[in-house]
Amino acid sequence: MSDEPSVSVPYFPITDEVYAALTVARRGCEELLIEDEFIQKLAKSAQTRKPLRIKLGLDPTAPDIHIGHTVVLNKMRQFQDLGHTIIFLIGDFTSLIGDPSGRNQTRPPLTREQIELNAKTYLTQAALVLDCEKTEIRYNSEWSMPLGADGMIGLASRYTVARMLERDDFTKRFQNRIPISIHEFLYPLMQGYDSVALQSDLEVGGTDQKFNLLMGRELQRQYGQEPQCILTMPLLEGLDGVNKMSKSKNNYIGISEKPSEIFAKLMSISDTLMWRYIELLSFCSLDEIADFQKQVRAGYNPRILKVLFAQEIVSRFHSIADAQRALEDFNLRARGGVPNNITEIQLGGAPLPVKQLLKQAGLVPSTSEALRNIEQSGVKIDGTTIIDKGLKLEAGVYIIQVGKRRFVRVILQA
Template identity: 40%
Template sequence: MTDVPAVLERLRRTTDTIVGEQDLIDRLASGRRLRIKYGVDCTAPDLHLGHAVNLWMMRHLQDLGHQVVFLLGDLTTRIGDPTGRSETRPTLTPEEIEVNAASFLEQVSLVLRTEPDVLEVRRNSEWYGSMEVATLLGLFSQVTQAQLMARDMFRDRVAAGREIALHELVYPVLQGYDSFAMDSDLTIVGSDQLFNEQLGRHFQQRLGAPPQAVVITTITPGIDGGPKQSKSLNNYIGLTDSPKEKFGKLMSLPDTLVQTYAHVYSELPLELVAALGEAAAHGGPPARDAKLKLAAAIVTRYHGANVAKAERAAFTEQFSHRGVPADLPEVAVKTSRPTILELLQAARPELSNSELRRLIRQGAVSIDDRKVLSHDQPVPLTEPVTLRSGSRTFHRVVADV
């Protein structure tokens, strides 16, 4: 017997809105195995923690016996869901789509269970590949031009004086009909998919099927505090990042994001989430400890407790001694009394002199943990020194005279 309130409470931790909530409650209570639509566009995937929020909710439902239907939109990918950014997406070949689909499944299996009774893999070419034009036109008769143009992204395009190609206009119809064709009970998506998935409800009702519920998940900021994680902004934690990368990126998180990340990306109890948020607000060592706990919790989720423990130990060890890692790359200079600029030129040959001077002005350069202020300040090298140039770049500098 499903404990419906418990399931809902769990989902709500990372849910913004539920469309058709009563439908969902009734179906969960029915004890029937639900079919959860997880539709993806087969462009090259690079799933990150933000996507995983949805996947973890599905995983929870899988653990209760429900079935995720992983729908590869191989037909619709040949159009591409129109975005606000670009007018037209590059068209993918069937071969590229297959490569991307395989990669998608691999990444998804980092969170989802893959036994056939809880994960069914489908492609929408199964129905669109053999659908007659007349049938498609019949679907078109179920929706109006005005209904489609109400999509905010289309309105934005019109407002910006940009064109909407007809194949883009019909994309939501196809994504919507998918829900009918695959008997979706529920789908868990970001708010950008709400319009298309509501069309799914529309088609299911028009065609005599019960409408799917639509769970819209919370959007969380990028690791730089930007509005969301995104590949193009390089402010995301990828599911395929190594445990070390995940741990390191989480340790670089702004203090203000610790509580949100703990709430959305971990399963830590909510009291502990609140406590971590409070600690992070203090800054300094309490914030650092809070991040260690957060990073360990998230790495545990993906790679297990042992890996997380090892990463935490490695991180702590590396950045012990006032945050300076133990095993620094060594740089030798040919004088025993170089200027700061000369040291930096040796350590950071990839930067120009003006970039190096900027680092100094920004206060990002220090010698043995003392900030330097002038590029021509001399540095006596009677003993090796630790040069810091930027927040996580350290070198050990020795005189080689």
């Protein structure tokens, strides 16, 4: 979607305060459009002492979020710390449509029950990053439902099919003769209308949301409002350092995972990827990060910084005490020991084949995965690596380890 020239607005002086806020906005971002307009919005806010209205919309399409999702939440927290009004918008209406962004097929819509359940989880998890007492929490069903058929037809008349097909994912599906449902065209229109309803000054989103964010600018113009600026944040790479973080690719870190799991996964990232994680996820200042980088170039061990970063993240989603225990568990595992407070389960059926035990203990999703781990010397029982795929365990108590991080104490009974 092409953008029109900047609108004419009164000029406000650009102070050191404005430049400092702009530095915060730029941190880790992919694009800031239109930057000159946003500088003037910041300058106007600084002079009038009226906070900007900054919007983030999330559709509650899943019951849980991973740290990749918190990249945009962190950016909102930075703006919140600058004193601006943060709007955490839950897309309970847009979830009924389904966001087509990045999709090569129609997304199945969720039920109202699923959406309401997921929304509660999102609020709980967002509170781990945002100061919810200072956050404006809204649901887009507030203004979308009252539109009715007349309002929806009027909104749809404001945009053409030709311009909608400029969207990359729609274009590819159209060229490849992959079906596009009419209701999918409504999604960017409704997300854009959210900006009109909320009179937002800036909307934050992932790079995959650029088309939808620009729609907000377009509709605000048509409704006689000063158009919002948009800020896109990159999609965080997963633990593999290649693909974006995703549960389906099993390269994610869930913020509701156990502290020891979060800590160990963060320690597993490469020293190069560490800097990107720190820039996008840490609350350290840019000056502090630059100083860390200078120290590493001078010979400082990056592992020490990785430990500090991992503790920061665990503390944010759990507690300082949990972060300290996670560090102790990690060091214990590194020395070949067993972490404290591991999960304990009871199983019956002894003698039980080891492949069945691993599956029933929840350490692997299938017996074939259990055999693969044994073949790769990735299974230990009481500290001894298992190589016999046909091994059967008699009744007893065992410490089972799969890989570097998965431990369980099994009480096996006949």
